Amino acid sequence: MLTDWWTIALVTVGCAFFLAGTVGLLRFPDVHTRLHALTKADNVGLGLICLGLMIHDGTLPGILRLGFIWILAIFAATVSAFLIARWHESAGTED
Amino acid sequence: MSLRRRATQDLPAAFIIAALLALLWLGLAEGEGWWFGGPAILAVVLMTLHLSPVRAQPLHPLGLLRFVAYFISQSLYGGLDVAGRALHPRLPLLIEKRQIAVQLPDGPARTVLVGTISLLPGTLAVDLEDDLLTVHGIAGDPMANIRRLEKRVADLFGLPDAGMRI
Amino acid sequence: MPVSDLLASGFDVLLCIGLLWLAWQAITGTGLFRSVVMFMVFGLMMAVTWARLGSPDLALAEAAIGAGITGALLLNACRAAVSEMRSDEQPLRDRPSGVPKWLALPLSLAAGVGLAWLMHSIPRDGGPTPEAAIKAAETHFLDxxxxxxxxxxxxxxxxxxxxxxxxxxxxxxxxxxxxxxxxxxxxxxxxxxxxxxxxxxxxxxxxxxxxxxxxxxxxxxxxxxxxxxxxxxxxxxxxxxxxxxxxxxxxxxxxxxxxxxxxxxxxxxxxxxxxxxxxxxxxxxxxxxxxxxxxxxxxxxxxxxxxxxxxxxxxxxxxxxxxxxxxxx
Incomplete structure (x- = not known):
């Protein structure tokens, strides 16, 4: 029962990070600041959700799967953020 | 390149990839189907070395521990920081862009550095041209943070501590 | 009704509304790029919908083919269209295609009515085929x-x-x-x-x-x-x-x-x-x-x-x- 509460707490907090990241995406003024909001909030948000689900699953394969999901997602997120930021920098466009 | 030289160069990387892929197979197939998974892993390792050759880089165990601890604590802090700024009614952003000369050698160390910058508090990697790294900060000057991160990455790979030039 | 059921139905209702809204956005979007992105998000939501309906096979196919590869193909086409638009004097959108636009409405309406009629004409109990298929699948050499x-x-x-x-x-x-x-x-x-x-x-x-x-x-x-x-x-x-x-x-x-x-x-x-x-x-x-x-x-x-x-x-x-x-x- 206690593990269920841990899962609920972690997933809820993780979702709150996603919500804050989305608010940042909408409110921040330009591409670079928006990328800040996306990469950081998603990293922590997804990490907490995966952690919560790992506790819920409790089996080794399940934990491995969730771990792979988190690592692959944040690596893809940080590289694509870098490429978008770089493209924006070289294009030099406004917005 | 002779076959023997290639084998000695690729072998450590092949073992590491195979070990990680074995974990992935364990996660996906839930411990079943090794009769297919084993040969599949072998084939994938060979194809990976052909398609995207990588060189194994020894990690420093203590450095790895410190890097992971640093990464997790800073990730949490970075998430809270950006969430606070996004939800704050006045939207406090201290935008500053800096160009920093990277002293870490080209290769995995630099990849880890650039990949990590955007996940840590207040910093976003924007460009990397030769040795010149452009960093965008929303929490004031990103210089100090990058300096600390570069030291952690140097520790991770057991490299001598690289000083930073501006 | 227990809370979990209520939450699940609330989620399903949100999913349905979201799907309709995304489809509308993809069709009426102001730019090609925007429409394509909306279509890709629609594909991902569709994958979630299939998963909710208990069809992981379809969810996987929809996410990989419907959202992923089709999205990449559309983005590619979008890019080609934009570069063509720049080189030509005549924008792609206003080029006469030989088929009047208003035809889309009666055609899609007719297709919708036809599909609805087909769905209605399927016998309620499904006839003998589904049962036979399930029985055959149970003893099939593929699990x-x-x-x-x-x-x-x-x-x-x-x-x-x-x-x-x-x-x-x-x-x-x-x-x-x-x-x-x-x-x-x-x-x-x-x-x-x-x-x-x-x-x-x-x-x-x-x-x-x-x-x-x-x-x-x-x-x-x-x-x-x-x-x-x-x-x-x-x-x-x-x-x-x-x-x-x-x-x-x-x-x-x-x-x-x-x-x-x-x-x-x-x-x-x-x-x-x-x-x-x-x-x-x-x-x-x-x-x-x-x-x-x-x-x-x-x-x-x-x-x-x-x-x-x-x-x-x-x-x-x-x-x-x-x-x-x-x-x-």
Missing amino acids: NPITSVLLDFRAIDTLLEMAVLLLALVGARVLLDQRRLPALYPVPDHPMPMLPSLLAMITPVLLLTGLYLFWAGSHAPGGAFQAGALLGALGVMYQLAGRFTPTHEPGTVNALLITVGLGLFSLFACLSLLWAPAPLSHPEQGAYALVLLIEFALMLSIAATLVLLFVGSRSLQLRRSTNHPGGRQ
Whole structure:
């Protein structure tokens, strides 16, 4: 029962990070600041959700799967953020 | 390149990839189907070395521990920081862009550095041209943070501590 | 009603509204790019919907093919359309297409009414077929009922689907040759930083996950289509990173890869007449190995066809990361 509460707490907090990241995406003024909001909030948000689900699953394969999901997602997120930021920098466009 | 030289160069990387892929197979197939998974892993390792050759880089165990601890604590802090700024009614952003000369050698160390910058508090990697790294900060000057991160990455790979030039 | 049920229905209602809203946005969006992005998000939401309906097979296919590969193809087309729009005086949107726009409404209405009528005409209890299919699937040599349907009960559909895929590629090639469209992706001169690292990390993961889906297809969600789409996505990434060089000479390996699926499947259809009265019947012995072989060939063909569709060139050559020539596919 206690593990269920841990899962609920972690997933809820993780979702709150996603919500804050989305608010940042909408409110921040330009591409670079928006990328800040996306990469950081998603990293922590997804990490907490995966952690919560790992506790819920409790089996080794399940934990491995969730771990792979988190690592692959944040690596893809940080590289694509870098490429978008770089493209924006070289294009030099406004917005 | 002779076959023997290639084998000695690729072998450590092949073992590491195979070990990680074995974990992935364990996660996906839930411990079943090794009769297919084993040969599949072998084939994938060979194809990976052909398609995207990588060189194994020894990690420093203590450095790895410190890097992971640093990464997790800073990730949490970075998430809270950006969430606070996004939800704050006045939207406090201290935008500053800096160009920093990277002293870490080209290769995995630099990849880890650039990949990590955007996940840590207040910093976003924007460009990397030769040795010149452009960093965008929303929490004031990103210089100090990058300096600390570069030291952690140097520790991770057991490299001598690289000083930073501006 | 318990709270969990209430939450689940609330989620489903949100999903339905979201799907309708996204579909509306994709159709009425102000720009091509925006519409394509909305369509891709729609595909992802659709995948979630299939998962909610208890169809992981469809969810996987929708996410990989519907949102992923189709999205990449549309973005590609969008880019080509924009570059054409810039070079031509006449914008693409206002070009007379010969078919009046208002026709879309009655046509789609008629199609909708027709579909609704068809759905209504299906007997409520489903008739004898579903029950017979379920019974046959229970004793089938493949443990995944979806794969039993795709490769045994309705193998002819799968065979024709492969033909459609090949035809799509041939059609795209003919169109590209006739209209002399611009080269879709200029290969970048020097590699972008970080991209080789991402490729090095993603290559083994996608290859093994693709092989896992292929292997899992016989007893769990997965199969040639999902596996092929994953491998195709890897190929698209290699193309975007400039690691594939499009060539105009037809390559033997490329041609083999795109035809091996349909070819092997058709060969099996002909050979099966040796041991059965109807084509595409499985033999008593070795049916499992045969299915694996056909599925493997299908996976290769699907992956290669999707990549070539994306690139729009006759064949591809691998460029070594250190500028060594050679390689295959």
